[in-house]
């Protein structure tokens with residue numbers, strides 16, 4: 001039996017951050033294809049015309065063609081250079097919702113990973129959502145591997161794309177695999193560190209792994225001529241400027257290894273997997289609220305980062321996804337829930353790939369496990385065994401959209417309350433209440449208005465309640481305290497609420513109103529909340 005330390009060292013847990021449409025689903029599928037989880041591209045995430053996709057849990061996702069919910073995909077991968085008897089690497093890919101309105105979900109997902117792949121469309125370069133998610137990675141100290149995708153299509157030049165990265169976000173790109181052929185004429189990659197040419201051959205419809213041929217520099221020059229020479233020249237230019245890979249600087253978030261890919265043709269995908277195994281960090285210790293460190297080899301502990309329900313109409317249940325921080329997890333073990341001090345039985349532990357669930361028997365740091373019917377668990381909660389540990393809560397984003405929600409029919413009040421409570425605990429929206437509005441019409445607070453649509457859809461499908469949503473004219477929230485609440489409530493354009501986590505929030509119609517009140521009443525306590533881009 002291998003030790004926990006061995007299990008940890010072969011694990012890599014990462015997420016792909018990208019702007020919608022950069023190719024995240026296609027890349028996920030290509031990675032699964034290379035790890036031989038699937039035999040043909042199209043089985044997991046295939047869009048139009050192909051089999052249904054893993055993340056199409058909700059009708060709304062299908063209608064909009066975006067991923068609303070998160071999933072985790074685990075697969076084994078044997079690195080090409082690995083010894084014959086070596087255990088394969090275990091890759092955990094945690095899916096992130098792409099749409100900006102779900103950035104709060106994405107933020108939670110990023111608390112569960114040790115590295116990120118920043119996927120960029122070669123024709124578009126850095127896009128707003130990528131930028132925002134990159135800032136979250138930087139804030140959390142998550143190292144980032146850069147992937148420039150869609151190289152099979154016309155796009156910008158490699159140097160232009162990399163300049164943009166260093167200039168706009170101050171991240172130094174260090175090429176690992178450089179394209180041979182301009183965007184739109186993707187012939188292969190120059191392996192910068194080995195100084196060899198990896199030539200790819202297309203497969204029909206990009207459904208299979210693209211065969212690779214490895215050629216020496218001379219053979220590459222013979223085959224590709226100037227196109228090869230240009231790739232060499234460009235990469236040498238970068239290395240001369242000090243832009244060679246440096247593991248320490250990568251882990252410190254100062255540099256980012258770069259790979260050019262075509263997810264749709266499966267070019268460069270194996271190289272990405274190799275880079276993840278070779279360079280991305282294995283799971284490491286985590287700091288608890290009391291500043292102590294929970295080492296990966298300590299007794300079991302985990303953080304819940306996502307709670308989700310209604311993944312399948314046939315299983316009307318909630319799944320809480322936890323990322324294991326330390327120790328060995330065995331299904332059936334009774335662990336402690338730090339927030340309530342109550343025991344929690346883990347009889348129904350699952351790994352989930354889309355609608356398919358598999359019972360998980362054991363899991364290790366870095367792994368993601370879904371706990372079924374985990375009604376007591378909320379994002380940010382800690383589960384542990386042995387010595388008590390509690391990890392810091394996941395900060396809630398500053399909401400910018402507010403709306404009253406109420407049941408269409410008074411007869412449905414009980415279901416309404418139950419449903420709204422549940423969605424609030426899951427973190428679909430933040431819930432705000434005050435005595436004036438009462439329990440029948442709580443206020444939902446969200447980072448993006450599509451969160452309200454999720455509430456409407458889920459209230460109907462899961463709780464059988466039609467709800468009405470009425471937008472409110474507030475746009476700024478501040479945390480306040482009980483001593484300030486009365487004075488704030490007397491102000492025009494301000495309303496104070498208690499949020500479902502117990503915090504007191506004051507809502508303001510706009511930032512000018514807020515500034516005016518801060519100036520007129522400097523003694524009031526008004527603290528900013530974490531902004532989405534902080």
Ligand SMILES: Nc1nc2c(ncn2[C@@H]2O[C@H](COP(=O)(O)OP(=O)(O)OP(=O)(O)O)[C@@H](O)[C@H]2O)c(=O)[nH]1
Pocket residue numbers: 018019020021022023024025026027047065066067097098099149150151152153261262263264265
């Ligand atoms: N030519 C080309 N097209 C690609 C490539 N990767 C993805 N695409 C296409 O780009 C479109 C978007 O790809 P997706 O994989 O759905 O992108 P996504 O980032 O998952 O999008 P969201 O689900 O909106 O987050 C699809 O039409 C893909 O077929 C690529 O490497 N080359």
